[in-house]
Amino acid sequence: MARVSGPWALHPLNGNEQFKKDDDGLNVRTRIETVYSKRGFHSIDPNDLRGRMRWWGLYTQRKQGLDGTKTGVLEPEELDDEYFMLRVRIDGGRLTTEQLRVIGEISEEFARGTADITDRQNVQYHWIRIEDVPEIWNRLEAVGLSTTEACGDTPRVVLGSPVAGIAADEIIDGTPAIDEIYRRIVGNKDFSNLPRKFKSAVSGSPLLDVAHEINDIAFVGVRHPEHGPGFDVWVGGGLSTNPKLGVRLGTWVPLDEVPDVYEGVISIFRDYGYRRLRNRARLKFLVADWGAEKFRRVLEDEYLKRKLTDGPAPRSPRALARPRRRAPAEGRPVLRRLRAPRRPRRRRHPDEDRRGRRGARLRPGPHHRRAEDARPGRRGGAGRLAGRRPGGARPAGHPSPFRRGTMACTGIEFCKLAIVETKGRGSSLIDELERRIPEFDEPLTININGCPNACARIQVADIGLKGQLVLDDEGNRVEGYQVHLGGALGLEAGFGRKVRGLKVTAAELPDYVERVLKRFQTERETGERFATWASRASEEALS
Numbered sequence: 001m002a003r004v005s006g007p008w009a010l011h012p013l014n015g016n017e018q019f020k021k022d023d024d025g026l027n028v029r030t031r032i033e034t035v036y037s038k039r040g041f042h043s044i045d046p047n048d049l050r051g052r053m054r055w056w057g058l059y060t061q062r063k064q065g066l067d068g069t070k071t072g073v074l075e076p077e078e079l080d081d082e083y084f085m086l087r088v089r090i091d092g093g094r095l096t097t098e099q100l101r102v103i104g105e106i107s108e109e110f111a112r113g114t115a116d117i118t119d120r121q122n123v124q125y126h127w128i129r130i131e132d133v134p135e136i137w138n139r140l141e142a143v144g145l146s147t148t149e150a151c152g153d154t155p156r157v158v159l160g161s162p163v164a165g166i167a168a169d170e171i172i173d174g175t176p177a178i179d180e181i182y183r184r185i186v187g188n189k190d191f192s193n194l195p196r197k198f199k200s201a202v203s204g205s206p207l208l209d210v211a212h213e214i215n216d217i218a219f220v221g222v223r224h225p226e227h228g229p230g231f232d233v234w235v236g237g238g239l240s241t242n243p244k245l246g247v248r249l250g251t252w253v254p255l256d257e258v259p260d261v262y263e264g265v266i267s268i269f270r271d272y273g274y275r276r277l278r279n280r281a282r283l284k285f286l287v288a289d290w291g292a293e294k295f296r297r298v299l300e301d302e303y304l305k306r307k308l309t310d311g312p313a314p315r316s317p318r319a320l321a322r323p324r325r326r327a328p329a330e331g332r333p334v335l336r337r338l339r340a341p342r343r344p345r346r347r348r349h350p351d352e353d354r355r356g357r358r359g360a361r362l363r364p365g366p367h368h369r370r371a372e373d374a375r376p377g378r379r380g381g382a383g384r385l386a387g388r389r390p391g392g393a394r395p396a397g398h399p400s401p402f403r404r405g406t407m408a409c410t411g412i413e414f415c416k417l418a419i420v421e422t423k424g425r426g427s428s429l430i431d432e433l434e435r436r437i438p439e440f441d442e443p444l445t446i447n448i449n450g451c452p453n454a455c456a457r458i459q460v461a462d463i464g465l466k467g468q469l470v471l472d473d474e475g476n477r478v479e480g481y482q483v484h485l486g487g488a489l490g491l492e493a494g495f496g497r498k499v500r501g502l503k504v505t506a507a508e509l510p511d512y513v514e515r516v517l518k519r520f521q522t523e524r525e526t527g528e529r530f531a532t533w534a535s536r537a538s539e540e541a542l543s
Contacts, residue, residue, distance in 0.1 A: 016153075017275050019047045020193045025055030025152055032056065033134045041082040041130055050076055055154060055192065057087040057147030058133070061126055061414040068412060068419035068469055068479065071451070079416045084128040086111075087150035088140060091186075092160030092178040092202075093121035099143045106136055119407060119457065120157055120199070122150060126414050148187050153194045155185050155266060159201035159210040171221035172204035172229035177258035184259055191266055195273035195281040198266055199238070202258065204229070207317050208490045213237050213245045214460065216283040217265045220314045224252045231258055232314050235265060235295060236287025239454035244284040245493055249296045252311020264303035268295070317490060401444045402433045407457070411450040411467075418450030420467035420479040425506060432510040433517075440517060444530055448481070459495040460487040462530045463513060470503045480505040485516070485542055486534030497534060499542045516542060 013021060028048050036044050044053075049060065060080040070079070088103065095103075103123055107115040110132045111125035118124060128136070140146065149155060158178045165173045181200075185191050201210035204221030212218030212234050219231035231253045237246030253261050269283045287295055300307050406429065409415070411422030426448050433440070447461035451468075458464030464487055470480030481504050484496030504512045517530075519541045524533045534542065 014276065014278075016051070016278060019051050020153065022047075023052065024189055024192055025052040025154070026148075026187065026189060026192050028052040029056055032058075032130070036130050037132075037134050044130065046077075049080075052152075053084075054152035055149055057089070057150035058128075059085045059087075059151060060416070061085050062412065062416045062418070068467075069477070071412075071417065071419050076416075082129075083126070084130065084133075085410075085414060086125045086128045086133070086136065086147060087118075088123040088125070088145055088147055089150040089157040089186075090121050090123065090145070091158045091182050092164065092175055093162055094160070094164075094175075096143070099145055102139055102143050102145070106139055110136055116410070119455075121159055122157055124410070146186070149192065151197075153196050155191055155194070155198045155200070158182065159199075159203070159215070161203040161205040161209050163205065163209075164203070167205055169206055170204050171206055171223060172231070172255060174202035174204045174219060174221070174231070174255070174258070177219070177255055177262075178202050180259040181262050184263060185266065191270060194266070194270055195275045196278065196283075198269060198283065200262065202231070204231070206315065208314060211457070211460075211489055213489050213493045214239055214243075214457070215246060216269070217262060218246060219253065219258050219261075222252065222312050222314050224309070224311050227252060227254065227309065230254045230311065232311055233261060235292075236284045238282050238284040239457060239459055240282075241279070241452050241454070242284075243454065243459045243495055244288060245495075246284075247287060247292045248313060249292055249299075249308070250310055251296065251308040253308065260304060261299070261308075264299050267303050268298060272298075400430070400434050400438075401440060401442060402430045402446065405443065405445040405462075406430055406448070407445070407461075408448040409450050409456040411448075415450060417453060418467065419469060420450050420481070420506065422448045422450045422456070422467065425509070429510055429513065433513060436510070436514050437517060440521070442520075442530060444517075446513070458484050458487075460489050460493070461496065462486065462488075462534070463516070464496050465504075465509070468503070470505055472505050472507075478505050478507070481509065483512075483542075486531040488529075488531040492531070494531075494535075497542075499539050502543055 031045075031048060032053070036048075053059075061083050062079060063081040066074070066079065103115055107113055107125060110128060112127040114124075114126040116124040116126075125136075137147065150157065158181055160174060160178050161167070161170070164170070164175050181202075198217075199215045201212055201215045201218040203210040203212070203219070206221065208220065210218065212220050214237040216235065216238065218234040218237070220234060221229065222232045223229055233249045233251050233253055234246040235249060236244060238244055251261075265283075269286070273283060273286055274280050290298075296308070406426050408422040408426035410418065411425075412418040412420055413423070426446070429446070429448075444463070445461040446463045446465070447456045447458045448465045449456040449458045449467055452466060454466075456464075458466050461484065464484035465481035466484065467479070467481055469477045472478045482498065483502050483504060484498055486494075487496030488494055519537070520530055520533050523537065523541065524530075
């Protein structure tokens with residue numbers, strides 16, 4: 001029986017909580033290996049199929065050919081295909097070339113060439129048959145990869161900085177803490193029955209590169225004036241249909257204590273998190289009701305049994321920019337002291353560790369990734385990520401802001417919650433914008449989501465597009481989007497603005513985005529970001 005503690009231990013349980021209490025989701029692996037993979041899809045118990053199998057990264061995918069009008073109308077068994085999405089967790093976002101090669105081989109052999117990279121450092125396969133799952137697990141685990149608790153009401157993948165351990169400006173490398181959290185928590189039945197999913201992040205980069213404001217718990221690199229490098233702790237962030245930004249606990253935590261604090265916070269969530277209604281079960285609702293002060297007090301008094309050290313907030317990346325050296329006044333000689341020649345000191349690359357290993361920054365596009373993109377040593381993956389596109393004006397290696405900044409969720413092709421298509425729409429939108437406004441060169445994020453659940457973070461994008469069915473000029477229900485404008489994380493975190501009554505059909509989308517961006521180019525003040533302009537622009541300018 002799965003553990004339920006705290007005030008909910010004796011509380012009447014809803015259906016989701018009951019099946020979790022009846023049998024821990026981690027136990028379903030044995031049934032998959034010994035029963036379901038041998039007897040086939042139709043042998044799977046419904047509570048396993050649409051519940052416990054998520055504890056091992058498995059979701060049924062959407063049956064092909066069902067449009068958005070069927071979402072939320074058909075029964076689950078009518079939406080289910082006999083294939084699965086399988087999610088591979090990559091804690092810290094680190095992959096060896098051997099691991100990447102295995103991901104590609106599995107994609108080709110079992111997943112019809114699919115291997116999507118998610119915004120939470122996972123890889124998602126589609127078209128997985130239950131008969132093949134044990135063999136896939138064997139291959140993944142042979143190279144140190146896992147699908148354990150990649151889905152379900154569990155501790156999900158721990159995000160890490162993409163340049164952890166190699167960035168020259170890194171405050172502290174959080175990789176050891178991520179490894180220890182994984183060792184203690186993932187697959188541990190003390191933490192396998194949570195009220196809902198639990199998302200987390202650890203980064204010592206000053207660039208605030210793991211979206212810490214929208215995680216259930218996040219550790220952000222800071223320097224304490226007395227104790228040196230460590231982490232600031234944030235809790236209670238999350239998006240979906242009721243978005244909330246995380247709050248600081250006001251503590252400074254050294255690297256070796258990060259796993260203890262993580263364990264304390266996830267234990268609070270397990271014991272006090274709301275289990276009656278799933279739409280209020282995320283940690284963000286508990287934090288909103290308690291406030292940061294009470295949450296920290298409970299963490300210290302009931303779980304850590306000690307007080308935490310007060311600490312500073314992270315600095316804005318804008319404040320970290322180095323001032324330029326002043327040029328000498330006109331006519332004033334520049335004096336240099338004479339000294340003996342010395343060997344020039346080699347300057348470190350911005351993404352280079354002390355042993356000379358360098359990182360390469362690549363931005364996957366919004367389309368579904370294919371197996372050839374996961375083959376080390378082949379040009380296809382990197383070239384498709386950064387190369388010239390038909391009609392584009394950019395040289396290889398210098399992708400447009402549209403190509404760098406567009407993200408899309410899985411969409412209606414595979415997701416049973418989706419209402420509209422997303423990935424193909426994102427790719428075609430990029431191509432159109434590169435053709436129509438090739439001179440646009442400002443940082444910009446365009447996030448496209450197929451339903452209201454915000455997997456693609458629409459509320460914190462410059463242009464966020466929430467999929468829904470809308471009426472066209474002839475009164476027909478067609479695919480379209482509600483528009484959110486001016487969301488941001490990092491510098492001035494906030495949710496995007498919705499213009500009253502503004503909904504755009506899929507066919508109108510390129511025209512609309514082009515119109516808004518050209519208005520931005522015309523009206524912006526010197527150095528003004530899109531999000532700042534969108535927050536002050538007239539509704540007419542945004543329509």
